[in-house]
Amino acid sequence: MAKKVVAIVKLQLPAGKATPAPPVGPALGQYNVNIMEFVKRYNEATANQVGSIIPAEVTIYADRSFTITLKTPPAAALLKEAARIEKGSGVPNREKVGTVTRADIRRIAEIKLKDLNARDIESAMRIIEGTARSMGIQVVD
């Protein structure tokens, strides 16, 4: 018999570097999940992707057990990586913080196509470009 799902918690975390500090502790603690077990399992599963942000979807069951599903990084994180922004300007739109190429936009659109709810690759690319603009990242050919 399928186990009863109590909650699904989505967390965005730096790969291999999760700790019990917020958001992990409060988000999972409220369902009495073993926080350290989550931290260890997440870090093990993402150890080879250190440097990226890897979202985790945690399905919590009535018996407090849980499963972790890893997702692709958010488009904004992929843009930040592609533009090689270390810290980024706190004032997007006013300063250009970096540049990405059209090819980067296409590659990211392809990775995120499923999650974006876009009709086709072109409309997905437009969404990614909009995100880039709002971050202060310029798109060049």
Add this chain to the structure above:
Amino acid sequence: MKRWARIEIKIPREKRESLIGFLLIQGIEKWEENEGIRVYSPWNSDLILFLRALQDFLLREISSWEEASWSISFSFVPQRDWGREWRDAFPPRKVGDRLVIKPPWADYQARKGEVILEIEPRSAFGTGEHPSTRLVLSLLERYIKKGDLVIDVGCGSGILSLAALLLGARRAIGVDVDEIAIEESKENARRLSLEEKAEFHRGNLLKDIPPTEAEIILCNIDLPSLKALFPYLPYYLKEGGLLIASGFTEEGYKILEVPEFIEEVRKEKEGDWIGVVWRRKSLQHNP
């Protein structure tokens, strides 16, 4: 104990990626997502800076007709010592017959013959928590001889190199593609006053480390990397030298193509993970 604030931001779906972009530009790398986005911040001056930047972001992104669908709420997180939970989760741990791995903050009274390896638990492969790390450590303990030269491929926190030195190796050479791993390895070596005997290189074994005549190669890496390196590893071993590897399961073990001048000496299992010791035979093979 640190006090934490929680800021929950609810915005229309199509603005979500922009908000995430904003958070990343602010240097925020973790948050919780549900119908809104929940950001947690320690209760200090950084929080004020963040709230100001958030105000700027909202003024820029929001249009008047959609105001009704935006909301921001602020609350305190019930206080709890999250750091302590972290510390309690890494008790001193005995591996094999002699090695004891412990974090710097734990007290441990060494018994006769025990070797204490102090490691700050940070990255995943290298706290001694993972079965594959423990397999390599216990095999190393069993096979290492005083004065051995040891190469550690994918050194992570440096745990294997440092264990080798504590168990009598004369020199350990660690290599890892991850820069943070190299920094952590060096720091761990300093803490144990082993920095003179340990060298850690960022890069790739085949490109950055010239072939040597090591007595032992330690290889606790993922299966695709091991498969790619496997044919070349014997060139880093002297005749009779040992390759101790883990990081794969029984299935992975079956698809490994073992070079012909390598023979299996021992195979062990912990949970689903396999650890293997191979010996390098003479390169001149007799028909």
